[in-house]
Amino acid sequence: AQSVTQLGSHVSVSEGALVLLRCNYSSSVPPYLFWYVQYPNQGLQLLLKYTTGATLVKGINGFEAEFKKSETSFHLTKPSAHMSDAAEYFCAVSEAPSSASKIIFGSGTRLSIRP
């Protein structure tokens, strides 16, 4: 069965520093992968997604992620952190490459930004 592991439940970076949030997945089929962000007292919002093709995916708010099949990873990065990036981030995988498949979420990483 598909699963997602997010390394680090809490990451803290300084404003202007690189943001790196780690995600590894387990999938027996080519996966669809997602990153979502959740701000306090809100639902989840899609940041970016990977289906097929280009392995470097750009999303909203300056975030991007790279699909590395050999490492079964889909890490999220942003070159320069902003205070508004403070939130919880979830990596997710679709059980099968289909729009009808269950989507499984990682346990989340809380990102804090130091002034």
Added chain:
Amino acid sequence: KAGVTQTPRYLIKTRGQQVTLSCSPISGHRSVSWYQQTPGQGLQFLFEYFSETQRNKGNFPGRFSGRQFSNSRSEMNVSTLELGDSALYLCASRDTGTVTGELFFGEGSRLTVL
């Protein structure tokens, strides 16, 4: 388009009671999924409904149930509430006509069980 709407946003119940939560999906989306979010367990998948039929199901006890109406609106019900049911319940709709069918979430219903 209006987003996913969940009601109520907050509610307090006592052990043994039951609760019904409502979700209106984005117009045109026929799939509705429910997730339970708790600090300890993260986001746990409850179930997904598509065209009034349960299509996927998570590993929750039978106290958790749901249904979907012909207009795609969905409700979930939790009977015989336990303290551990305190959580944020998130509803998400998806357009299964797209390649990935990514989820669009509502703001959630925060349930506190006393």
